[in-house]
Amino acid sequence: LNLVGQMAAGIGHEIRNPMTTVRGYLQLLGAKPEYAVRKPTFDLMISELDRANAIITEFLSLAQTKRTEQRSQDLNDLLGKLYPLIEADTFTQNKQISFIPGEIPNLELNGNEITQLLLNLTRNGLEAMEERGRLQIKSYVDNGKVVLAIADEGCGIAAENLRKLGTPFFTTKDSGTGLGLATCYKIVESHNAKIDIDSSTRGTTFFISFPIPVASSKIVDILSQKAIHPISGS
Ligand SMILES: Nc1ncnc2c1ncn2[C@@H]1O[C@H](COP(=O)(O)OP(=O)(O)OP(=O)(O)O)[C@@H](O)[C@H]1O
Numbered sequence: 001l002n003l004v005g006q007m008a009a010g011i012g013h014e015i016r017n018p019m020t021t022v023r024g025y026l027q028l029l030g031a032k033p034e035y036a037v038r039k040p041t042f043d044l045m046i047s048e049l050d051r052a053n054a055i056i057t058e059f060l061s062l063a064q065t066k067r068t069e070q071r072s073q074d075l076n077d078l079l080g081k082l083y084p085l086i087e088a089d090t091f092t093q094n095k096q097i098s099f100i101p102g103e104i105p106n107l108e109l110n111g112n113e114i115t116q117l118l119l120n121l122t123r124n125g126l127e128a129m130e131e132r133g134r135l136q137i138k139s140y141v142d143n144g145k146v147v148l149a150i151a152d153e154g155c156g157i158a159a160e161n162l163r164k165l166g167t168p169f170f171t172t173k174d175s176g177t178g179l180g181l182a183t184c185y186k187i188v189e190s191h192n193a194k195i196d197i198d199s200s201t202r203g204t205t206f207f208i209s210f211p212i213p214v215a216s217s218k219i220v221d222i223l224s225q226k227a228i229h230p231i232s233g234s
């Protein structure tokens with residue numbers, strides 16, 4: 001981030017304190033009997049403050065330059081923990097979801113960041129789909145990398161928009177902020193991973209390929225001796 005970005009981040013951070021005060025008083029007043037008829041208005045004001053707060057959080061994580069800690073862990077475990085949450089979201093929207101965990105070695109990951117990455121990508125997938133659409137989450141080894149694939153059956157991404165993806169505040173949605181993918185790109189970069197996108201009018205797939213750490217790649221070598229396709233580049 002440039003200087004202006006750093007300043008925006010600083011202001012964003014400081015704005016939260018007064019917002020917290022306002023939120024607290026809204027909550028307090030909204031609970032009073034004399035304001036009972038105004039309850040929906042109070043709730044709306046509080047949820048709008050929460051939304052503003054969520055945008056600031058996302059922006060601050062983007063502005064964060066300190067490298068976050070990573071440790072060797074199982075991507076499938078992280079996916080499995082988050083899956084019920086995403087599944088519940090999917091069902092309330094009358095859409096379908098599946099998760100196919102593959103045999104993958106442990107990776108150097110920051111759990112919080114990977115959680116955020118997953119939530120942002122699955123939310124985008126869900127937002128792109130009509131009812132009954134299916135979201136598919138997969139993990140597998142391909143070409144010496146661990147791949148996390150998130151596929152939707154949504155509207156697809158227009159060619160002219162593909163190169164704008166990841167630019168902060170680029171959005172085509174009425175209520176979008178355009179920080180979701182920017183955050184994803186940052187997280188992917190800090191994991192030395194890569195994003196590939198395959199999109200058509202029938203849907204979009206995001207492929208995140210993670211490098212396999214040397215210690216884990218030995219195990220993959222042993223596994224690959226038994227596999228039909230040997231894994232190259234490890
Ligand atoms: N799976 C997808 N299918 C279709 N379009 C997508 C998909 N993912 C991203 N996009 C496009 O990329 C744009 C940017 O996505 P991004 O997640 O950064 O922001 P957003 O979803 O609009 O807002 P938010 O900040 O709430 O995530 C979207 O507005 C949409 O046009």
Ligand SMILES: [Mg+2]
Nearest residue numbers: 120124180181
């Ligand atoms: Mg998004």
